[in-house]
Amino acid sequence: MRLQTGEIRSSRFWLDTLSKIWAWLFLLGMVAFFSVAGDGFLTPFNIQAILANMAILMIIAIGQTYVIISGGIDLSVGWVMGMAAVISATVMNRLPESSPLWLVVLSGLFAGLLAAWIAGLVNGILIARLNVPPFIATLGMFGIARGIGFLLSGGMPVPIYVRGLGFLGNGFLLYHHPTAGWSFLSPPPGLAQAELRNLTGYFPFVVIVMLVLLVIAHITLSRTKFGLHTYAIGGNKEAAMRAGIPVERRLVAIYLLSATFAAIAGIVYNVRFTNGAANAGEAMLLDTVAAVVIGGASLFGGAGTVIGTLIGALIISVLANGLVILRVNPFWQFIAVGIVIIIAVLIDQAREKFAQE
């Protein structure tokens, strides 16, 4: 017996292809444009700056990718990040001055993670057990985390007085100086203060952290049972349940994961800017959802990839950087991102409509 599908209609084929590659083309086009139009865009220094500046966005967007694929949304990520940043900054300041740097950072990370896990657990239980729509549950957490962050910090940024922290957050794996040569982890010794401006760094620490998290999250999503179940839950939750997938447990884990990445982003903020602020992640909601959706995820659930989200985050970061280089008022960036996200959703809807026909 043969069960043949009808011929693939060429319009659907083109729409499908377009929906898969438009973000890549858009990114390439933008890079090409800024390279030609902007002075100093395509330099190792600037490219590393783009990557370092997108680290926080990308790390949170990884969690948001899982959430959106599962058919939900996490509105609370930005304020959970801020809350974690404030708590971790406070803990870092409380440690004795003699504590080694790694202990300070790990203590801060752990404190921030603990707070975020409570938020993620509450989100997950509300959504998985009590069937609260993700939009509502995480909107509630948005307010709660925001309030806690501001209460703990008294509404002010919390400066962190830990020596060497800023070096870690803004440091590089490799340094090169025209006369002193290469060095590993720290600038060549014996350089005069004035000579430091000729120093070039390669592989910023925060970019390395981002890439490691990205690779782990990508492999988990594309190759493990957990990843497959995330897609299944987003595609048809009822079917996933009937097939014996522990849907409740998976959903709680997904929201915990999202909160975890938000907390890690909070610590990255701490070490990069040597302070913690409750509103540190205010822009993250729009930007992470934009990155995920531009990256080909469906707000209906069931589709999306970590690599796609990376492309989305790159588009946002390149746009922000390129506009500055062209001396355009950076506030235009919000408008541009807003327009790109709407285009992405329109393409997603058109694809969905075709799929149902």
Added chain:
Amino acid sequence: MMEKQNTGTQPVLQAVNLTKRFGGLVAVNNVSLDIYPGEVVALAGDNGAGKSTLIKMISGVYRPDAGHIYLEGREITMASPLEARSLGIETIYQDLALCENLDATVNIFLGREPTKRLLGLFKQVDRNLMLAESNKVLDRLDIHIPNLRRPIRQMSGGQRQAVAIARAVYWNARLVIMDEPTAALGVPEQRKVHELIHTLKRQNVPVIIISHNLQDIFAVADRIVVMRRGHKVGDVPAGEVTDDDLVAMMVGSA
């Protein structure tokens, strides 16, 4: 088929005096049902006759208030549909319960994915094994679907039904229950589903099919069980009744 029952073959499934009440309503009243190997039994009846409730007791969704269920001679009790599945009772619901964003191989293995270790580090879903095994089971059912790696969304209604049946059969179903399998299909696709049911039958897998469609029933069933208001009012070989007899039993004018 009737001979088979008379020669003393053991039934695959025996439901004995099943009763299910919802408050004051007796949805299924003291119904017994035997299903023999390789037999296709159609469950007919008007809406509210108790067909679905009966099936849900057999597939582990409801616990019977009274009565016993025996699978290959052993009494079984099921706390959930998952338990029924693990015993080999596979139910294919009307909506098929497929994840349309995933491909056929993943759907066949959903919830029971095989894994292999990658670099000894973590367990990765073994997609190649899933594809090879999916091809095997589809071959066994004589189904040919071009490109199993396409999402279900891009498949026809008949292909989807085939995937759902393949999923049930792969896990060594001892009994397949199909709820309105042709309800959403066009005529050519309905025929294909009929062929699939015949294939299952040839492989000695018994099938219970719930259907409103008399054409369906006469195309595939060996035996027809008719229910009305919670009672079993008829249990007849399909060859010995007409459409009119059936309708008469269903509405109670016989």
